[in-house]
C-alpha cells in the first residue's frame with residue numbers, strides 16, 4: 490500500500506480522473522497508481538488476491554490510467570464472448586512475440602483484422618482434425634516411450650526442461666512425422682527466449698535488442714518446415730498420419746510458407762504450456778500416492794494388449810481426470826490481458842480505449858464458493874459428471890481461455906496430455922525429490938515450475954515389459 494504522501498499526490502493530480510470510477514473497489518493508488526502491487530510479485534498471485542479482497546472486479550491504476558482485474562465469470566464472459574467482444578483485443582502480447590512468430594498464426598492476429606481467416610487455416614479448424622488427432626495417439630505414444638528410455642538413464646532430472654524436450658519431440662512426430670534435430674530445438678528456444686525478453690522487459694520494446702543471429706536463426710527454423718513440406722509434396726505418402734502430410738493431402742493448395750509458419754507456430758503455442766502442465770501433474774501425483782497408483786493401474790491396463798489408441802484414451806477416465814485437475818490447480822496460462830480498442834462500457838464504467846484488463850483463472854479455479862476442498866488435488870471431482878458440470882471454457886474452469894478466441898490447440902493438448910500421462914505412468918514412476926510447493930517463474934507467458942527434480946523409476950510389474958517392446 491503506498492504511503493499517505495504518495496496517495497495524496499495521486500489524489501491531487503488525478504482526483505478528478507478517479508471520480509467516474511468511484512463505484513469500483515480497489516487498492517488505494519499512489520504516485521505509480523497501483524502498479525507497485527505488481528512489483529516483485531507474480532501477476533497471477535496479485536490478481537487472485539484482488540479476487541479474494543475486492544471480489545469480481547478490481548479497479549487498478551497503471552500510473553494515471555485506469556484498468557480492471559476481473560475475477561467475475563459473468564464479466565469475463567462479457568469480455569471474451571459477448572457480441573461486443575470485437576472491442577476487446579489481446580493486450581500487447583502480440584507485439585511482444587511477433588518477431589519470433591509470424592503473421593500467419595491466429596496467435597498474433599487482431600480480432601478486427603484478419604483473425605477469422607487465420608484461425609480458419611489452423612490445422613485444428615479443419616473438418617478432418619478429429620480423425621487426424623485420433624491417428625496421432627500411437628505415434629505420440631512411441632515418441633514419448635523413447636524419451637522415457639533416454640530419461641531412465643539419468644540419475645537426476647530437472648523436470649521442466651526434460652519434459653519440455655519430451656513434449657517438443659512428441660509434437661514433432663505429430664506435426665511432421667518424426668523427431669527433429671537438436672539444432673531445430675535450439676533454434677526454437679532462441680526464438681522463444683527472444684520473445685520472452687520482450688514480454689518481461691520493463692523498457693519500451695524498441696530498447697530490447699534481439700540476440701545475435703536472430704534473423705538467421707528464424708529463417709533456419711521456419712525454413713526447416715518449408716523443406717519438409719517440399720519433400721512431403723514429392724513423396725505424397727498416402728499412409729502418413731502427421732499433420733503436415735494430412736494437410737497437404739486434404740488442402741494441396743495451401744501455401745508452403747503459410748503451412749510452415751503454422752507448423753512452427755505450434756511449438757510456441759503449446760510446447761511450454763503442455764510440458765509445464767505435465768510437471769504440475771506429476772508434482773501433485775507425488776503428493777497424492779493413491780491418485781498416482783490409480784493412474785499407474787489404469788495405464789497398465791490400457792497398454793496390456795498393445796499400443797494406445799484413441800478408443801482406449803476415450804476410456805481412460807482417470808488419466809483424463811488427472812489432466813483436468815492439473816489444469817485446474819496449476820493452470821499453465823494464468824493471466825490473459827485484453828484492451829478495449831475504443832472506449833467501452835464494462836462493470837458499470839466507461840473504460841477508455843487502450844486500458845488494461847487483466848483476467849486470471851487462478852482465483853476462480855480455486856474459489857471455495859464453487860469448489861469443494863479447492864486446494865487439494867482430487868482428480869475424482871471430474872468423474873461422475875464433473876466434466877459436464879465444469880466443462881473447459883466455463884465460468885470457473887478456463888485453462889484454455891474462453892469463447893471464440895480460446896486456445897486453438899486445446900483438443901490437441903488434451904490428447905497429448907492424456908497420451909503422455911498414460912504412457913509415462915505405464916512405464917515408470919516419476920519420483921520427485923520434494924513435494925513442497927515449487928518456486929514459480931514466468932517464461933513466454935507461461936508459469937514455469939522451477940527446481941522440480943528427481944528421477945524415473947521403472948515400474949516393477951513384469952506384465953509391462955512386453956508392452957514396452959510392442960509400443961516402442
Ligand code: HEM
Nearest residue numbers: 595596755758759762763822825888889890896897898902
Ligand atoms: C496445456 C496446454 C495449453 C494451454 C494451457 C493453453 C492455453 C491457452 C490460452 C489460455 C489461450 C488463450 C489466451 C488468451 O485468451 O489471451 C491460448 C490461445 C492459443 N493457443 Fe493454447 N494452450 C495450450 C496448448 C496449445 C497448443 C498445443 C497449441 C498449438 C497446437 C496452442 C495454440 C494456441 C493458439 C494459436 C492460441 C491463440 C488463439 C487465438 O488467438 O485465436 N495452444 N492457449
